[in-house]
Amino acid sequence: QKEVEQDPGPLSVPEGAIVSLNCTYSNSAFQYFMWYRQYSRKGPELLMYTYSSGNKEDGRFTAQVDKSSKYISLFIRDSQPSDSATYLCAMGEPDGSSNTGKLIFGQGTTLQVKP
């Protein structure tokens, strides 16, 4: 079983829809949770960052972390065709752990927003 599981999709939605992307994980030591967006032929770019549990909102994007369930989500409101990309969740352990500096990524979910 992988440390981080993410449904690869693809996920296709109409413009304006609310998109929900999810990851589950098994390592309870993870404290830092990130969502990256990756366009075709580009490197991943950081979208959202959350420390420990809770919600974080940035414009049309909301990230949620539920550490008790080992489950994180990314919501995209009013989705646009420009949101079409692969979305990767990533997680890391705290400073000072043996895995400092190491991010574990989900498989990535491919999203297509149709006009």
Added chain:
Amino acid sequence: KAGVTQTPRYLIKTRGQQVTLSCSPISGHRSVSWYQQTPGQGLQFLFEYFSETQRNKGNFPGRFSGRQFSNSRSEMNVSTLELGDSALYLCASSPSGGALFHRTDTQYFGPGTRLTVL
């Protein structure tokens, strides 16, 4: 501020050869991490360097190695290439190693080097 740069962007090699990839981090960033991205396995951590020292290593064979120079630039080397090494190799930099995952210290990725092994 210029982003992370990687050279070359594309490479074609044959089995058994070796390859060296280069990464220049964002100015002022001292930590450089390398990842391999394939359709089947996704993004997998290779290793991380900070102040010219390898601080962490993923589960890859010894054919994969790296180093970091005093100016924080980093190179990774793959010897005795195999077909399965075909992948996008991504480099990511962050400002410091002390508090790697604080919001201001997260990793910024370069565009990657696409390696094809024939």
